[in-house]
Structures are given as C-alpha cells and as structure tokens.
Amino acid sequence: MTTTSGPGARQPSIGQGRHGSDASDAVEPHFTVFDIVTDLRRDIAALSFPLDIEGADEARAKQARLVGQLDDHLLPRLKELSAPAVVVIAGSTGAGKSTLLNSLLREEISPASVIRPTTREPVVVYNPQDAGIVVGTPLVTSVRAVVNTNVPRGIALLDAPDLDSVLDENRRTAQRLLEGADLWLFVTTAARYGDALPWRTLTGAVERGATVAMVLNRAPSASLKTVRGDLLNRLREHHMDSTPLFVVPDAGPHEGLLPAASVAPIERWLRTLGGADRARTVILRTLRGSLAALPPWVEELAAHVDAQHLTSQRMLAAAQAALPPVAATINRSIESGALTVGAVESRWSHLVRPARLDKAITRSGIARGSARRGRSREALLADLAEAVRNAATAALASAIDDARQALRSALETVPGGSELSAVHEGPANTDALVTAEVDAWVDSVRARTAAIDEAASKQDAAAVRAFGRGGLTALLLAGAVGHEAAEALFVRLTGNAGRELVPVVTADLADRAAILVSREIEPVVAALGVPALADDAAVGPNVRLAELAQLT
Known part of the structure; x- marks a missing residue:
C-alpha cells in the first residue's frame, strides 16, 4: 500500500480493484476505495461492545447503522x-410524500390516504430501460419495485x-433507506416544517455528505411569503x-394526483439529474461526501472500543484487589483455631474418657x-x-461465599460492573470443589501418618500400636x-517430627483455601478476556482510518 502524497504519488481509485471488473482506472488494482470500504465494513x-457501560447502546446502534x-x-x-x-422521498407523517410521488409519475403507484401510516411498504420506481x-x-430486493417510463x-x-x-419498524426502515440514498427529496408542510425531528435528520444527512432538496408541500398562498422566508x-442556519x-x-381538498403544473418544477429538476453522466455526477458527489463523513464515525466507534478496554481493566483490577483480603481472613481463621469451636471441641470432650486419652502415655513418654x-481408639x-x-x-465454603460477595461489591464500584457482577456465580459445582479439596487435604494427612516408620524408633512403634x-x-x-x-x-506421641508436622498440615489447608478463593476470579477473567476488550481491539478501525485519510 502506498502512503506517500504529492505529485506523482499513487492514489486509490474508486474502481473495484481485486473485487470486481471496474479496475481499469486504478493505478494499483490492489488498493481501491472499494477495497478500503470492504475492509472497513468487515x-x-x-x-x-460486551460491557454495558455508558455509551455502549449508542455504540451498538451506530455500528449497526454504519454497517447498514x-x-x-x-x-x-x-x-x-x-x-x-437513488432519490428518496422522505418526510414526516402526512407531508404528502406518496401523493407527490404519484403526481410526478402521473400514476397511482404508492397508496395515499388520510389513514396513518400510509406508506407501510417502501416502493422504488425506476425506468424500465434501467x-x-x-x-x-440490494435496494430492489429489499423493497417493492415498480417500473415507470416517467x-x-x-x-x-x-x-x-x-x-x-x-410504528417502530417503519421508523427504522425510513432511517436505513435515507442513509442509503444518493439524494434526499425532503417533503414538509407549512404546519410541520419547524418540527425538530426533520431538522435533526437533515443535519445528519449534511454531516454524512448527502445531497438534499426540499419540497414545501401544500403551501397556503396567504402565508407563503412568510413561510418560505422562514424556511x-x-x-441557512443548518448550513x-x-x-x-x-x-x-x-x-x-382533493383526491388523486396533483395538477401537473404544481409538480412541474420538481419534475424538470429530476430530469436534469437523469442520464448516465449526470446521474453519475450526483452519485460521485454523494459518494465523496459519504466517504468524507466516515472518519468521525469510525473514530467515535474506536473511542467506544477503547472505553470498553479501559473499563475492563478497571473491573479486573477491582476484582483482583477484592480477593487477597478474603484469603487472608480464612488463613487467620485456620491458624487461630476458630475451626475447632463447636463440633470439634464437643467431639473431643466426648472422646477423652472412652478412649482413655488421659492415660494414653506412660511417664517415660511411650504410648x-x-x-x-x-x-478401639482408632474407631x-x-x-x-x-x-x-x-x-x-x-x-472453605464460607470463604468462597465471602469471595463472591467481595467480587460483587468490588465490581459494582466500577461503572458498568453491576451487570457483570449480577451474572457472576463463580466456578460451577462449588460444593463438589470444596469437598474434593478437603478430601485431598485429609488424604495428604493420612499419607503423612502412613509414613511413620514403626521400625525407626520404639516411640513411633508404640504410637502406631496404641x-x-x-x-x-x-x-x-x-x-x-x-x-x-x-x-x-x-x-x-511422635516427638519432634510431630511438632514440625502440625504447622505444615495447617499451612496446607490454608493454601488450599487460598486457591479456592483465587479461583473465584476465573469467570471474571474469562468475561473480560474476550478479544473485544483487548488493548488492540480497535486496531482494525484505526488502520482503516489511516487508509481513509489517503482519500482526502
């Protein structure tokens, strides 16, 4: 791709290049406007925009509109x-669009009546020779198509x-058709020309480089001068x-077509646009305007992508900071003896006399x-x-609950994090995970006591026997x-070896609890680790922006 400028620099053409047959005008067939816009569309x-943060809905809507x-x-x-x-006849309810179209073509093609909405199905009319x-x-396949020699x-x-x-569907269709037109023929009336919606729509058309003409329909003679001047x-105010x-x-009051003389100026103007060369001029002018309007649109979407990435990083940081305090709390609980309060102490007190634990060791320290x-004691x-x-x-189950609550609270401190925290449930089968971890810990303790060698010392042999x-x-x-x-x-019973073994087993349980707590962040990491939230998620649009810059 050539990025130089100035005399003799190679510039992209409007031809199709590698995608079509109209590449004869291209200096570089592999670098055409069609190529750039095709890549941009992709x-x-x-x-x-997976995160429901401020502006996400707007970004999704603009993305859909741009692709459309x-x-x-x-x-x-x-x-x-x-x-x-394509000349779209557009306007507000009751402006007389269908009547105007029918009158221009001298044929009842689009239904017109006082029942609203009248135009339920868009109609495109073209010369049979075209x-x-x-x-x-795409235009003809998406609307009702009619041929007319006029x-x-x-x-x-x-x-x-x-x-x-x-009707919502009608509004969406109208917006899509307007954005796909080469020229707008905007119809309004003396009673409706001041409405805010049409002017917002027209402003958007100008920003996208569309060509616009306006029709003041049903103009009353008494106030025509005032209305026309205000319009x-x-x-002028809208450039x-x-x-x-x-x-x-x-x-x-009338039915059917308008007098031919009433629409004659519009008909003459349309005929000045007719013909391959003149129509091509209109198309190219609108194309250039549309291309010039793309960069701000793309820049805005890229900014939304960057905002999603930055928010995801804040969410991830908040989630990561939430879990260490939970792990520290369960660690202190294990090491402080809090787990013995209740059932463990009760069970011990009931075992002391039946197991004769008070007489389990002789004065010489042998079991x-x-x-x-x-x-009997083992049982x-x-x-x-x-x-x-x-x-x-x-x-450990309580620690997991605390971890989840801490994650939810931390995520909710970040705008948009509430939606993510609402779906966070941690890894599946939590009870099974906890049970498996505790079972593994108990098994590791059994392995340690199984390693006590009865032949190593009289003390060990007596402990195992007793x-x-x-x-x-x-x-x-x-x-x-x-x-x-x-x-x-x-x-x-076990001497110094036992003294050293107890804190090791305690630390092992604490480590397993910390691992379970740390796993609670995995669904958050997975949700935030999607390509759409990566730091380079906007690289595609940014590359296309650089290419669009070559067209201006």
Whole structure:
C-alpha cells in the first residue's frame, strides 16, 4: 500500500480493484476505495461492545447503522457506479410524500390516504430501460419495485415510510433507506416544517455528505411569503444554503394526483439529474461526501472500543484487589483455631474418657496400649476426624461465599460492573470443589501418618500400636486446625517430627483455601478476556482510518 502524497504519488481509485471488473482506472488494482470500504465494513461489523457501560447502546446502534449504510449504499455504489442514483422521498407523517410521488409519475403507484401510516411498504420506481442494471441490487430486493417510463433514466425514486411513524419498524426502515440514498427529496408542510425531528435528520444527512432538496408541500398562498422566508432562514442556519427549495401550492381538498403544473418544477429538476453522466455526477458527489463523513464515525466507534478496554481493566483490577483480603481472613481463621469451636471441641470432650486419652502415655513418654486398644481408639477418633473434615468444609465454603460477595461489591464500584457482577456465580459445582479439596487435604494427612516408620524408633512403634494410623491421623487433623489438646497429644506421641508436622498440615489447608478463593476470579477473567476488550481491539478501525485519510 502506498502512503506517500504529492505529485506523482499513487492514489486509490474508486474502481473495484481485486473485487470486481471496474479496475481499469486504478493505478494499483490492489488498493481501491472499494477495497478500503470492504475492509472497513468487515472490521466495523466485527466490533463488539460486551460491557454495558455508558455509551455502549449508542455504540451498538451506530455500528449497526454504519454497517447498514455500507451494505445498502456505499459498497453497492462503489461496486457498480452505473446503477441509477437513488432519490428518496422522505418526510414526516402526512407531508404528502406518496401523493407527490404519484403526481410526478402521473400514476397511482404508492397508496395515499388520510389513514396513518400510509406508506407501510417502501416502493422504488425506476425506468424500465434501467432494469438490467437495477434488478438484483440490494435496494430492489429489499423493497417493492415498480417500473415507470416517467422516471428519468439514471435515477430511481424511493417512497420511504414516515420518519415519525407510530410504528417502530417503519421508523427504522425510513432511517436505513435515507442513509442509503444518493439524494434526499425532503417533503414538509407549512404546519410541520419547524418540527425538530426533520431538522435533526437533515443535519445528519449534511454531516454524512448527502445531497438534499426540499419540497414545501401544500403551501397556503396567504402565508407563503412568510413561510418560505422562514424556511430559507432555517436552511441557512443548518448550513444548507445551496439546497434547492420547491414550493407546491395547496390544492385544497382533493383526491388523486396533483395538477401537473404544481409538480412541474420538481419534475424538470429530476430530469436534469437523469442520464448516465449526470446521474453519475450526483452519485460521485454523494459518494465523496459519504466517504468524507466516515472518519468521525469510525473514530467515535474506536473511542467506544477503547472505553470498553479501559473499563475492563478497571473491573479486573477491582476484582483482583477484592480477593487477597478474603484469603487472608480464612488463613487467620485456620491458624487461630476458630475451626475447632463447636463440633470439634464437643467431639473431643466426648472422646477423652472412652478412649482413655488421659492415660494414653506412660511417664517415660511411650504410648500405652495394646493393638486391641489401638483399634478401639482408632474407631472412636474417626468421629473426631469427621468433625474436622466438616469444619474445614464449612470454613472453605464460607470463604468462597465471602469471595463472591467481595467480587460483587468490588465490581459494582466500577461503572458498568453491576451487570457483570449480577451474572457472576463463580466456578460451577462449588460444593463438589470444596469437598474434593478437603478430601485431598485429609488424604495428604493420612499419607503423612502412613509414613511413620514403626521400625525407626520404639516411640513411633508404640504410637502406631496404641492409636492406629487412623487415630494418629485424627489427632494430626485436629491439631492442625488449632485444637491444642489434640496437638499436644500428637506431639507427645511422635516427638519432634510431630511438632514440625502440625504447622505444615495447617499451612496446607490454608493454601488450599487460598486457591479456592483465587479461583473465584476465573469467570471474571474469562468475561473480560474476550478479544473485544483487548488493548488492540480497535486496531482494525484505526488502520482503516489511516487508509481513509489517503482519500482526502
């Protein structure tokens, strides 16, 4: 692609290049306006605004409108410049658009009546000699098409629904057709020309570079001078000084077509647009205006994309900051012994006498008891292990609930974060995840007590015989969650090795809790990690902007 400028620099042509047969005028067939607009359409259609932040709805609507204009007007125009120039007859409810169209063509083509809305189905009318070019175009396939010999060759007249129709679909259709037109023939009346909606629509047309002509319909003779002067002033105020203004006198109560003399000036003006060369001039003028209007539109959409990215970063930062305090809280709870309050302490108090834990160790520090006594203690202490398991499960589940609440609160501090927090439920199967993590922790403790070597020392052998490996596991579990008596007994039974083992098991549970808490951010990360929120999400539109700059 050539980006140089000045004498001799290669410039893109309006031809089709690699996409069509009209590339003979292109200096570089691979770099044409059609190519640029085709790529622009692809990149704009690919944009997404997943976060419901301020301006997102507006961005989505503008994206849809821009894609629609490119599809309905610019791309078909660039692809086939010989197609007729589309003249849309537009206006507010009751302005007389359909009557005007019928009168220009001297035939009842579009229904006209006092029932609103009248134009429910858009109608396009073109000269039968243009049929070979028009048939199959997006315009004809989307509306009712009629041929009429009174339409000048090289133009097509389109009767659009009312801009202020009571039907939403009609309003949307009217807006789409207007944005796809080469020229607007805007119809208003003495009673309606001051309405705000038409002027907003006309201002948008001028900003997009559309060619506009205005018809003051049903003009009363008594106030014609005043109304016409006021209308001209409004046109000047809206930078539409060169807009042709046609006046159609008030015909009074009547049915059918207007007198031919009333619409003769408009008919003559339309015929000046007819013919391949003259129509092509209108088309090219509108095309240049439409192309010049694209950059601000694209820039605005790119800005919305950047706003989505920046907001996603704020959301992610808020979510990441919310979880460490939750992890710290569950860590303190585990290390402080809070998990032993309640069921664990109760179970211990009920086991002390039946398991004869007070007489479990001799004065010499060796565990007392036979293998039979060991099996009995092991069975009794299984309930203690289960109480610890339940306490750990409840604590980790509570930590997850706290993490989710913290995430929701943090996200809601960011504009647009409420919608994201409302759908945040964390990883699926939370109960199963917690149970699996606690089971893995308990299994790791069993593995540690299974590693006690009875042949290593008399003390270890006596401990295994007097409590069984299941009993030692229960004591280690209870000691690890902060039960002092259980920890003291385990350390007396296993010596220094046991003393070093208890904090390791405690830390293991705390680490597992921290991992579960940290996983709660995964749905947020996934939601914010989509390409539409990446830092380079607007690169496509920005590249197209640079290419559009070569056209000006």
